[in-house]
Amino acid sequence: MNTTEISPHQRISTLREQLDRHNYQYHVLDEPEISDAEYDILFRELQQLEQNHPELVQSDSPTQRVGAAPLEGFGSIQHEIPMLSLDNAFSDEELGDFNRRVSEGLKAAGAIEYACEPKLDGIAVSLLYEDGRLIRGATRGDGYTGEDITQNIRTIPSIPLKLRGTGWPARLEVRGEIYMPKAGFEALNQRQQAKDDKLFANPRNAAAGSLRQLDSKVTAERQLEMCAYSAGIVEGGSLPEAHGAILKQLNQWGFRINPEMDVVSGVEACVDYYNKLEQKREQLPYEIDGIVFKVNNLAQQQQLGFVARAPRWAIARKFPAQEATTELLDVEFQVGRTGVLTPVARLKPVFVGGVTVSNTTLHNMDEIERLDLRIGDTVVVHRAGDVIPKVARALADKRPEDAREIVLPSSCPDCGSDIEQEEGEAAARCSGGLYCQAQRKEAIKHFASRKAMDIEGLGDKLVEQLVDQEQIKTAADLFSLTEAQLVRMERMGPKSAQNLLKALETSKKTSLNRFIFALGIREVGEVTALNLANYFGSLDELRVVTEEALIEVADVGPIVAAHIARFFKQPHNLEVIDSLIAAGIHWEKPVKQDASEQPLAGQSWVLTGTLQSMGRNDGKKLLQQLGAKVAGSVSAKTTALVAGEKAGSKLKKATELGIQVLDESAFIELLTEHGLQP
Ligand code: IVH
Numbered sequence: 154m155n156t157t158e159i160s161p162h163q164r165i166s167t168l169r170e171q172l173d174r175h176n177y178q179y180h181v182l183d184e185p186e187i188s189d190a191e192y193d194i195l196f197r198e199l200q201q202l203e204q205n206h207p208e209l210v211q212s213d214s215p216t217q218r219v220g221a222a223p224l225e226g227f228g229s230i231q232h233e234i235p236m237l238s239l240d241n242a243f244s245d246e247e248l249g250d251f252n253r254r255v256s257e258g259l260k261a262a263g264a265i266e267y268a269c270e271p272k273l274d275g276i277a278v279s280l281l282y283e284d285g286r287l288i289r290g291a292t293r294g295d296g297y298t299g300e301d302i303t304q305n306i307r308t309i310p311s312i313p314l315k316l317r318g319t320g321w322p323a324r325l326e327v328r329g330e331i332y333m334p335k336a337g338f339e340a341l342n343q344r345q346q347a348k349d350d351k352l353f354a355n356p357r358n359a360a361a362g363s364l365r366q367l368d369s370k371v372t373a374e375r376q377l378e379m380c381a382y383s384a385g386i387v388e389g390g391s392l393p394e395a396h397g398a399i400l401k402q403l404n405q406w407g408f409r410i411n412p413e414m415d416v417v418s419g420v421e422a423c424v425d426y427y428n429k430l431e432q433k434r435e436q437l438p439y440e441i442d443g444i445v446f447k448v449n450n451l452a453q454q455q456q457l458g459f460v461a462r463a464p465r466w467a468i469a470r471k472f473p474a475q476e477a478t479t480e481l482l483d484v485e486f487q488v489g490r491t492g493v494l495t496p497v498a499r500l501k502p503v504f505v506g507g508v509t510v511s512n513t514t515l516h517n518m519d520e521i522e523r524l525d526l527r528i529g530d531t532v533v534v535h536r537a538g539d540v541i542p543k544v545a546r547a548l549a550d551k552r553p554e555d556a557r558e559i560v561l562p563s564s565c566p567d568c569g570s571d572i573e574q575e576e577g578e579a580a581a582r583c584s585g586g587l588y589c590q591a592q593r594k595e596a597i598k599h600f601a602s603r604k605a606m607d608i609e610g611l612g613d614k615l616v617e618q619l620v621d622q623e624q625i626k627t628a629a630d631l632f633s634l635t636e637a638q639l640v641r642m643e644r645m646g647p648k649s650a651q652n653l654l655k656a657l658e659t660s661k662k663t664s665l666n667r668f669i670f671a672l673g674i675r676e677v678g679e680v681t682a683l684n685l686a687n688y689f690g691s692l693d694e695l696r697v698v699t700e701e702a703l704i705e706v707a708d709v710g711p712i713v714a715a716h717i718a719r720f721f722k723q724p725h726n727l728e729v730i731d732s733l734i735a736a737g738i739h740w741e742k743p744v745k746q747d748a749s750e751q752p753l754a755g756q757s758w759v760l761t762g763t764l765q766s767m768g769r770n771d772g773k774k775l776l777q778q779l780g781a782k783v784a785g786s787v788s789a790k791t792t793a794l795v796a797g798e799k800a801g802s803k804l805k806k807a808t809e810l811g812i813q814v815l816d817e818s819a820f821i822e823l824l825t826e827h828g829l830q831p
Pocket of ligand 1: 277
């Protein structure tokens with residue numbers, strides 16, 4: 154044999170070392186050093202060598218994670234040290250009580266040091282290592298006796314089959330949580346759906362189901378991870394004296410620990426940590442249901458000891474539940490500004506995600522069908538973070554005999570006009586237009602709003618009163634209101650009435666684009682209104698415009714064009730416009746521009762920093778007048794950046810990307826060049 158030739162034995166051992174290392178970098182540290190494809194090449198080489206040399210196969214080889222022969226059942230395992238549970242705290246106050254008990258127990262005057270970790274929503278497990286090798290994995294079970302799930306555990310890539318480094322105790326039990334990341338859960342359910350198999354309700358159930366498989370090959374296909382959170386048995390060696398340090402040590406020996414883990418001093422810092430993580434909760438790639446706070450110092454932990462089944466030195470501060478069940482009492486239909494009918498669920502009030510929910514939108518009839526909802530159903534309400542609560546699902550097995558179907562009304566609940574639903578559209582609409590009281594209120598509120606006619610002092614409540622008391626029917630009626638009429642409204646003294654009349658007078662001088670926007674034409678927002686004003690230059694032209702001509706305008710597609718044309722065909726809309734003009738609304742004629750003539754058409758600009766000669770919003774409008782789109786952040790698509798004083802990260806990014814940067818004077822020069830002024 155050539156002495157320089159590498160023996161299969163040597164090559165196998167090198168490959169195992171490399172694969173173990175890459176596995177650790179990827180699954181434990183989240184810092185892969187090679188691509189998946191490169192990993193696969195090394196893996197396949199090892200597999201091949203082991204196939205050719207079966208005598209060299211070892212149970213802790215990276216190839217041995219694919220699952221073993223199915224079991225008849227799980228054996229049971231006595232925990233040498235019981236696996237306890239945690240007490241819960243549901244408020245900052247209860248967390249404060251915990252801290253007080255700890256301080257009293259330790260007779261400590263100063264701030265206590267706490268280790269803070271997310272409370273992962275998964276399955277607790279115990280892993281036993283002897284001489285550095287994984288010999289057994291068990292579920293928590295009832296805390297005293299668990300199930301032997303060694304074969305399944307061995308398939309999880311973030312669990313080391315043998316410990317890394319040196320210095321570990323001869324017998325070491327590592328405890329932690331096995332969980333399924335959100336992405337793995339979504340992917341699993343998609344595969345289940347494709348196979349017409351049962352869907353898992355949440356990542357926790359999916360993790361539990363995957364772990365309790367008698368066939369570990371199934372477990373191997375599931376994306377499971379483990380995060381270590383404590384040690385149990387420690388014999389023939391020792392661990393550091395503080396919880397945080399123990400976790401760091403476990404991390405070096407090959408275990409994943411939570412990257413959010415932190416050690417803080419005092420209960421106020423614990424509250425801060427809790428708030429910070431609650432904010433971050435939705436963005437985390439895995440589900441958590443609270444924060445676990447543990448006294449960091451092990452000697453202090455021992456001093457405090459246990460009560461019943463939980464330690465005195467730790468507590469779980471739970472987040473408010475994100476799901477709760479309640480009863481669907483009724484479904485009502487609300488009419489919006491554009492006439493869209495929105496079904497709203499009336500619920501038996503339920504506390505979820507930190508608020509009491511008694512009604513929530515169901516969006517449209519398609520959604521009701523998708524959820525297969527009936528009035529009387531028991532439903533699951535979901536509220537995560539600051540998101541609007543939603544009905545997540547109905548519990549089919551709890552449906553009462555007398556559950557009622559939800560039907561779209563045939564006439565508008567507000568004005569009695571017919572309801573129309575266009576082919577292929579989810580939304581149903583009232584055909585009553587400006588005659589419909591519901592739409593009238595919303596139309597007038599929109600007309601008066603800041604970005605439309607900007608009528609100061611005309612709030613939503615006042616509009617509602619004026620319409621309800623039939624003082625006004627359309628926006629045009631606003632301009633013939635008198636002080637006498639106004640003072641009859643709630644919370645309206647002579648002074649505020651006079652101010653409002655003044656504001657109405659001031660608002661008459663406006664711009665064509667604001668006026669177009671104020672009309673509340675479907676899907677015509679500020680930018681489209683501005684493009685229309687620039688393109689047509691006058692209302693008279695716009696009134697008689699055809700759909701074909703409208704499509705020429707920047708930002709206007711066939712659907713918006715149809716909405717605009719239909720709006721100007723309705724006689725009552727034209728009547729309102731005429732009355733508004735008759736009331737004295739006027740504007741200066743904008744310079745008529747063809748979209749293709751707009752100098753910055755097709756460009757994307759960003760504004761940042763403080764401008765001396767104008768507000769950022771004014772700058773934005775001027776750029777839009779020149780045809781540019783104004784974006785909020787710099788990207789490779791950005792054409793140019795206007796950087797005022799104290800410009801920060803956007804300026805840095807633009808410079809890095811080599812994007813053109815204009816300072817304020819260059820920007821003003823550009824504006825004047827095109828006949829605009831700041
Ligand atoms: S410590 C004696 N830390 O919560 C202390 N538990 O109710 C034992 N859990 O069964 C647990 N994340 O499954 C601890 N960072 C964490 C945790 C955590 C999740 C689970 C664990 C345990 C349950 C306690």
